[in-house]
Amino acid sequence: MTLQVYNTPYRKKQPFTPLSGNKVGMYVCGVTVYDMCHIGHARSLIVFDVISRFLRRKGYNLTYVRNFTDVDDKIIARANSLGKPYNEIAERYIDEFITDMDILKVRPADIEPKATEHIGQIVEMVRMLEDKGLAYLADDGSVYFRVGKFKGYGKLSGRRIEDMIAGARVDVEEAKRDPLDFALWKKSKEGEPSWDSPWSKGRPGWHIECSAMSTHYLGHTLDIHGGGRDLIFPHHENETAQSEGAFGADFVRYWIHNGFVTIGGDKMSKSLGNFLTIRELTKDVHPEVLRLLLLSRHYRSPIDFSKEAVHSSQQALVRFYEMLDRVQKSPVKDGEASLAGFITAFDGNLDEAMFDDFNTAKAIADLHDLTTQVNKVLDDNPCVSHEDKSAMDQTVAEISEILGILEENPAQLLEKVKRTGISETGLTQAEIEELIEQRNAARKARDFSKADEIRDTLKAKGIILKDTPEGTEWEKG
RNA sequence: GGCGGCAUAGCCAAGUGGUAAGGCGACGGUCUGCAAAACCGUUAUUCACCGGUUCAAAUCCGGUUGCCGCCUCCA
Structure with a gap:
């Protein structure tokens, strides 16, 4: 079976082949640490958690890098409003993030770099762009990327420069030579965090840190780069321009973007105020319920979040655990296997679904099928063979390993969930x-x-x- | 205004050329003192609408409508 992956710039699934052998470098845009994470963040984190788990399970030698943006306008604004140093804010929310990831059973990435710890690489990259005439120091002391000079700008998001100019919703900063140009290095104002550079005391622009850190750890060409759909433009487009401009190599082989979590059909976001934090939700919703909910839809589709959706996922999770509980409590006796056949069939379906662009929704539907089959057999004859039991144990281990659900002791989980x-x-x-x-x-x-x-x-x-x-x-x- | 995506039963949802997975709900049945759970059966001749290509389309092409996202920070 070949892994098929939907590749954003081509708008279709493609067979996945890493650049070199079975080595896979994957970079996913992490969070800006200025506040608690919400369910929308959880989705992205869980989707790429599952992708990374699956790739490893299938024998790829994966290096997974996920960054922390630990200096930017919002962090500074937050710090100022609280009268605290910016790094105190960043550190606090990195800790909160780690706690959230523990709750959600999202495994750490192999490397979790912070922007402020890679200023050297960032400055070096801006210098390379400047040498190539792709960047210029403007009158305001900041350095900008010269979008018009980079051929192929817009190829990821499917935009044309002329269209964007016609759109005219691009902000016009006086110092920029072209409205489409974007900051690589921002000169800091009095009292703002700053680092020395050949141009000014300042800090990295929004997009450059990802280019610098991803290529620093994974090489000039990444196998996979991921993030939320909303990052396609301008963030990922700009990353591509910077990276390909500086190194002259293809930046990313496969772009993977996850869909949004919506509420009443609208995107969940800080600015709309319609968000629910991970911490708040998991106070009375089991983390596996949330994982199941988020994995019950294909990762590229939007998910509308509601109480009903949570309830329905909880019922599904209980159904799975009740089946497992039955199997565990069934007396084991010698004899022919009655479940193993169904379990083996499920194993094949699980693989097939995951190889097809990480179709967790299909995998979960298959798990429902298995549940029905097992219940049916146990209704007729509440006994299992040694073979049945070990097949089920192995399959549950596989599901836990890939999807991060069904990791709990069934009896204990049922007790807990039923009493929430x-x-x-x-x-x-x-x-x-x-x-x-x-x-x-x-x-x-x-x-x-x-x-x-x-x-x-x-x-x-x-x-x-x-x-x-x-x-x-x-x-x- | 530009670009992109989506539209499948009461609800959620999988399905990119071969004749509609799965879950929830509802109804009928088995079981039960009666229920609940579990299981069995029923619940879309049809995939927003209109054309086209094809032996064959939910799936491909063109158009229409509606919704969403991006173009400003965003997972």
Whole structure:
């Protein structure tokens, strides 16, 4: 099977072949650390987490680089408004980011470079651009990239320079020779963080850090460069211009861009104020529910985030874990395998889906199929063979390894998830259990109307009962 | 204004030439004291609309409408 990857500039899937052997260099634009991350960030992080996990699993020798933008206008603005040094803000939100990634089970990248630790490489790159006539020092002390001089500007985003000029929504800074030019090096104002350079005391422009750091760690040509769709223009277009302008080599072989998380159809963003932070959401939503939700749609499609969507993903996750719980609790006995065949078929489907442009949505649908098959077999005969059990263990390990879900102990997770939101019922766990005991006493006495009354009372508060041979179980619906 | 993307059942959603995956919901059934869960069955002759190409189109081409994104910071 060949891995097919949708490549943004070509607008189609292409077979994936790394530049050299099985070595893959992947750079993904990380976050600007000036505030807490929201669900939209989570999606990008999780999508590329899964991509990196899958590539490794399939034997690619991956080097994954994801940066921190730790100096920029927003960080400075934030620092000023709080009266703190900019680096204190950056450090704090890097810590918060790491905590969020732990919560979401997003693995660290191999290299997580910070812009401020690569000023040397950045200055060097700007100097190369200047030498080649692609950059100029303007009257305001800043250095700009000369867009008109770079052939091929617009090839990633599919824009033409003439169209952009006609669009006329490009801001006009006096010092620029052309409205499309963008800053490589920004002269700092009094009191702003700054570094020495041949041009002025200043700091890197927005785009140059990614060019400098990605090529520094991965070479002049990256196999994969990723990020959110919104970065295609101007950020990635500008990165391409800088990198190819400076080094004269193709910058990126495969561009991968993830779709947005929307709320009520609108993009989730800081400026619209319609965002939900990872920290806030995961207070009462299990991280695997969020991972499942975000992976249930193809990574390039938008996902509309809503309470209902979260609820539906939680139900799906519970369904999977209930199936696993059944398998774990089923007595093991010698004999023919009844599940292994379905499990093997699933393994093939999982691979096939992932090889087809990381189609996690398809993979999860296949997992639903497997769940139905397993439940069906166990309904007929609640026993499993050694072979069944080890096949299931291996497959669950594979799913966890690639998708980062189904990593928990089923019984424990079900217990935890089923009780989330209990505070909404106005009852304590002890009160609920007391009512259940009363109901069971009534049932024993065959006073079913009283038993049903208790069950209805609980149901009205959102507690659903389930009578099993091992006793009565309950969950917050 | 320019560029790009999307439109599949009540809802969510996969599917880039071969005759519509999956989930939720709803309804009927098995099971159950009754429920719940699980399982079985039903729920799109049809993929926004109009043309075209083809033996064959949700899938390709042209047009129309609607929604979203980018062009300013953005995952």
